[in-house]
Amino acid sequence: MLKQALLPMALFAFACGPLRAQDEAGPDELSRETLEQRLLELEKRLEELEDDTKTPGKKKSKKKEKPFFSDGIATVGGAEIKIGGKIELNLIDAQAERSPFPTDNPDTYLDFDRIRLEPELDIGRGLSFHSQLDFFADEGDTLVKEGTVVHRWRPRGADGKKLWWFRSHTQIGMDDRFIHRGPGRRVSESYPLVGTAYWRDEEIALMWIGTLGRKRGNPREEPKEVGDYWAPRKELTNSTSYHAFDFEGNPGELTLSFSLGDGYTLDGKSVNKDRSNIQEVLQDDRESSTGLSLNEIGLGVGYERDFNWLGEIGLQVFYYTGDLNSESVRVLQQELTSFDATGTVITGGYGLSQDDNYHRAGVSLDYHIEAFHFFDRYEIHTEPGDGLYLTLQFVQSKDGALDRHGWYAQGSYRFSLKNPLFFDYFVRSFEFVARYGELKLDDLAPIPTLPLTWGRRQLFFGGVVGLTNSMSLKAEYSFHGEKTGGGDVANDQLLFQLLVDF
Secondary structure (H helix, E strand, O other): OHHHHHHHHHHHHHHHHHHHHHHHHOOOOOOHHHHHHHHHHHHHHHHHHHHHHHOOOOOOOOOOOOOOEEOOEEEEOOEEEEEEEEEEEEEEEEOOOOOOOOOOOOOOEEEEEEEEEEEEEEEEOOEEEEEEEEEEOOOOOEEEEEEEEEEEEOOEOOOOOEOOOEEEEEEEEEEEOHHHOOOOOOOOOOOOHHHHHHOOOEEEEEEEEEEEEOOOOOOOOOOOOOOOOOOOOOOOOOOOOOOOOOOOOOOOEEEEEEEEEOOOEEEEEEOOOOOOHHHEEEEEEOOOOOOOOOOEEEEEEEEEEEOHHHOEEEEEEEEEEEEOOHHHHHHHHHHOOOEOOOOOEOOOOOOOOOOOEEEEEEEEEEEEEEOHHHHHHHOOOOOOOOEEEEEEEEEEEEEOOEEEEEEEEEEEEEEEOOOOOEOOOEOOEEEEEEEEEEEEEEOOOOEOOEHHHOEEEEEEEEEEEEOOOOEEEEEEEEEEEEEOOOOOOOOOEEEEEEEEEO
């Protein structure tokens, strides 16, 4: 072997080297330990040369082969498959309704709500597939809640690097409306009234979202020096490198959204976990039974900017328009209209209008300030995601001859503990939430026997305890008020939920 042939020569060379050094520098210059170290280095080098000579002409590959499972991700045929999800277990106490409005389940009960799987397939070159599969324990049903093919793209500049100031997101499949993708957070299990009515469910659609700029400015530029009132409190923060009102350096982020979809079918949807019909509002229900008809167009313009220690602001204006399908027209005529014994329409309901045009228009406003802006100077522990969140949304809609409008305002604050409270593992964070919202039908008198005609308001308080990094406990209480046109109803709800993410 090469090693065996070269090793005697190396020993002779090293032996001669120290002798010459001793002649020139004296016997104390080089020790026995130095000679042994040099021999070890040479032996290691010879082993490397021997490995190279075994496969002449072969270059070492820099690309390492991926294992089938790598950091929780399976790789199949060059594509990566990641499977996450969650498990929801609810304890529900629905306030018992007074006659003649019985609740669906007036007793406190435990509900194993669902198991959700969220497979993701990363194909490469910005192409991926995302889906959500829900398994309901009480109903024994399986629902494909979401399923989309997504393409993300960023162009390259003259230097060959991807441009930081432009991003393109294109997808096709079943997913939420883009107004559900804003910077606001739905921390609670329950939805705001306008959320249940307009963006809780999904539709089959082609969606494109283009982004110009970045809310925290150019990530490639060095942080600026501080020294004036508009500068951050610390020289460097993890928020932004620009002064609060330096619009030249950081103009913000502009988002353009477009969707072309199958639309929805109007139906009733409960605003609580209780499924009695008195809880239902008129809702844009998912429509997956028919083929893609492309009868809804959605447009949106959004703007976000980080004002450094003053917080982040997000604004979005949106508009959707399309045609009601025949089932939606039937729901308006039957579920929002009262008839006498002869089948004659009683004045006050929707009537028998054949108008099939609809639209939704609205605005969302969000504000967020990170906790470290408050507490860094006091050296209080904070984590990413901690801070104050404020959300306001207003929606005005028209379905045939029916006009509605609704709004909600929500505030929440999250803080994390430096060390978990129990066993150095459990209880890591807390978040408190408060929300108020209304949903009203314009120029349509409420009918006591038709809950879809009622005006509604909701006052909500809740809290989220982060037990571990993947498990949380939610506690919520919803106060509901209705304009029924008759007597009052009592349909408040207390909810506890154990949520496990995986």
